[in-house]
Amino acid sequence: MTQLNLNLNLEEIEAAILGSDMDNIIKSSVILMLNQYMEHERDAYLQAEAYERNDTRVTQRNGYYERDYTLAIGKISLKVPRTRDGKFSTTLFERHQRMDKAFIQSMMEMVVQGVSTRRVTKIVEELIGETVSASFISTLTKRLDPLIKEWASRKLDHCHFAFLYVDAMYIKVRENRKIVSKAVYIAAGLRADGKTEIIGFKVASVESYTAWKGFFQELLERGLNKPELVISDAHVGLKKAISECFLGTGWQRCLFHFTRNIFTKLPKKDTRAFRRKVAAIFREDTLKDAKLKYQALQDEYSEVDKYEKAMDVLEQGFDEVTQYYQFKPAIHRFIRTTNRVENINQQIRRREKVIRIFPNHDSATRLIGAVLMDIDDEIKKKSPMFSYKNVYVEE
Template structure:
């Protein structure tokens, strides 16, 4: 596999993203980011985390109220935190006065990259236009984990994907205080509206027939039906895994790799 340096036209990418159909997983992640941000805001206002006993506490939690918030990706129903005294007021809506295109791009990048702390920092800073502390981002990350897991493990039975594109990119990742090379498997499917969706991604240490087969089985376990055609590069192990896991499916070599 070749290692790629990718250059993107962000104006073109923004237009493509904001005009495309965003799936429920992306909306769910957007809602989680906003809700987590407001929750962290309330923690800072109270000077105490949930269930924490603190002499510095200035107020107490008092549930939430629902508020609709419209972005380019659609209308989101948010849970806005309240306090007992009513003195807390989120700054999120006031600060979010810029175009939401940067936020949409950050969300897409976050999903593809597994939502690292650095990516969440970028999202929050695009969201609010100001720098945030590591502890603040960590509190947001804790609340995002369930949404990321939900996106990566979501059922694929809602749509039939007759065409599948698969590839691996090699990335440098931190692992036990070392920087190592890892393969990121990505599967994209073409849906009934002829639009591509990211169906799954997985980080693995080595690219092989066994690891590709395992990746395909995970997609099938989530409800992926037999595709008509799979497009990929000519990696021998990948080709064998496609033939093994999708018998009868046609294979086509990617012209870009060729």
């Protein structure tokens, strides 16, 4: 490797120290070193130092041109050497490209983590002393698009997903000069090794049977296996899409959403005992014991008028919400609710609150996709929650 000996002009540095503030001292020193580096490169290309005459000399020096260059310390002006043949090119800017990329990546990361575009521009200005526009930051984040597209369309046949959690959340997006609601479909799989993986997402105009079916078909085309159980809420279109796309797969109605639906039918006062007894049904280890407590609840409350509506909801959904009893008690808490994907939704919501309204459909897909990639990396690092072996209850 060629050694570079920097012959710095100490008088220039001394003048900078005595007559400037610290920022200018740093910039002046960097300019001197980088200019000297390029001068050394030109000498190596020419195979001759200044005013040196020899038989190996390639061509002649041809002065300099000035070029502004932005680093983390701010914008600096450099003197780039030229040669008479026009073939010399410094490697300096290429060598510093990695640092530029790291700086750009930091700005992109701030946006993904929920820092507003306006705040990012202020941070950048404080760091490098240069003004950047909000549109520049937005353009910068578009570099995420290929990465998100590749991640969102990756193959899913690398492992067996025993359980599938699906849910939709709603966001606000500007479209055709109006602010509209859009649904964000998210699917997470619980793998046979006990780890969770985010396997798909989609920003759609509505939550409907057609949209859900299209979403599931995309997952299947990417290689998703038939799961043992799909866990979701009771959206009509979603239920229909699950039954058609996952033939032979069980459907578990989310216990949390279900009990909330029951409790909304109760009077506001004096229902604490009833609520406790409903919750106790679903804490049993076996379906047989759960049915015994359910029957006891019916015997006590079915003839009481103020509990009639709540009991009707419980009766109509009991079979749908107790599918998890096919599996051993050790994994019940992992598969009876959509909490796994709900937690993911909450993390998206924290970032989304900063933006409030996405400027367009693409920006929503970009930010949500980047956040999901980040979350996916984190949850994969966590220890497995259980072993999939022999999870079914023996008959």
